[in-house]
Amino acid sequence: MKPILLIDFGSTYTKLTAVDVEGETILGTAQSYTTVQTDINDGLENGLRLLEAKTGKLEFAETYACSSAAGGLRMVASGLVPELTSEAAKLASLGAGAKIVGLYSFQLTEEDLEEIAALKPDIFLLVGGTDGGNTACILHNAQMLAQLEPKFPVVIAGNRTAARQCQKYLEKFETYVCPNVMPKFGVLNIEPTQKQIREIFLNRIIHAKGLSKATALLSDIMMPTPAAVLQAMELLSEGCEGEGGIGDLIAVDVGGATTDIYSIADGMPEGMNTVYKGIPEPFAKRTVEGDIGMRYSVRGILEAAGADRIGHIAGIRPGRVEELVAWLRENTDSVPDGNEELQRLDFALASMAIETAVARHAGTMEETYTMMGLTYVQSGKNLTHVKQIVVTGGSLIHTQRTAEIAKYALFSPAQPMSLRPKDASVWVDRTYILAAMGLISTRYPQQALRIMKKELEYYGYSE
């Protein structure tokens, strides 16, 4: 036996997973409150006691951690055109596991600067212009940022012609120059920037967030939790040497405040009569819906789906739905706990959260008649042929109706232009192991993959 400890410092809970990499089994999981304000080790030690109460005393050979504590990795980005370089900056940041707290386009204004100062981002991503293209915007924005207090690390990944000058303007800041996120029109190059963001997170942010006290215990690898989950999903989809993956997939994590969606698929147009519009999206794509969540953001679900639809699914009249949603927003700790009405409401809310979030993540297809006949215009990823859906989140794992909820991620005749999977198998992560598997996948990909295949609950085709 070779026990490894995986820690996920969450905003509320510190989750621990003990894995035996030799036996390829989960030895146990436990969670305890995150104590980042005082000493992060208090919560961690408490969690360890709970864990070892289940597993017995363990001598961990290695320990790895990821974190979304203290607000996660909070980033602000600025680009030039909203649909182009600003969008590329957003995709880069989200894929690195960050939370976008501010996104700007064109030239930053005095008001924008005041907002950014108040936001106090952990990292700023400064982009704009293709290589050899527009320099005026990124140079202006660098000059504007230079006056700002507080100082934060700035990743410069815009027009390469302007990079050095931006660095000069920002000499009082810690700056990092990366290759342009959009070197040519319609070409995305976000991996180098993502690598840089993760490095800054590892070397700098974890200290600033009071997490470094725990690092004495850690062997290595500290990444934002969403980055760990994305890594796990890439492994599960693509496989590794000696172990095959399950193919293209989407994954949804419905949380209390936000809903995260991951897709590992190409999604480019299939037919000859389909024209692609907009920037090409990354093969491994992550989006976050900040207004879709089961408690803090429950109003966003109501706004997106409407009380009528939620009421219809839950079998509750719309007026009562609104009352209950208002109550849930105030009582964010509440769980259905046997209350049959709340169970039905949570089922409907989770279903609509998944439907809304996946529809926003997936691409769309528009029909246009041209002189050459019917033509399709696709923007975003075509996920209709994705056959696997991975789901997690409190509202999905504490119910037996998980597969029914997951179905709402699928293609719907009511929204024929939304390119969601036509039919898919459902995998449920009932024990929150995805982040942990992402962490060990760096060193032990085969073992991580086999554990996921074994531990995730498989529901077969949803039809």
Add this chain to the structure above:
Amino acid sequence: MTADKKKVLVIGVIGADVHAVGNKILYHAFTEAGFEVVNLGVMVSQEEYIAAAIESNADAIVVSSLYGQGELDCRGMREKCDEAGLVGIPLVVGGNIVIGKQQFEDVERRFKDMGFDRAFPPGTAPETTIAALRELLHMDGETV
């Protein structure tokens, strides 16, 4: 701007027009002539030309239209360029830009009234457009 920097053109076929062949020919001809070409392909909206021109700091926009609806599709493009800060950017249009037999002088005048710097009739050779672009972009002395 350095002297050796290539002039950047944004090209594409406007509107609900899927004629892809001429677009590819122009892309190769312009590239061959020494331009840096951002090719948006077919079914391009005015907004897409403008967004691409902003990011790439384009020197000119070349609009193609083969299906006869060019006049409708191009309406308001100059004003949108002005609004987006691309004040004075050369706009060039060519192809089967109108329907029916019309005097090209009339057609040209209408497109010039809309703010296009040059309009070209059907069957224009790429060399003609290249020469016009060189003139518009004051590249006469340069070898591109």
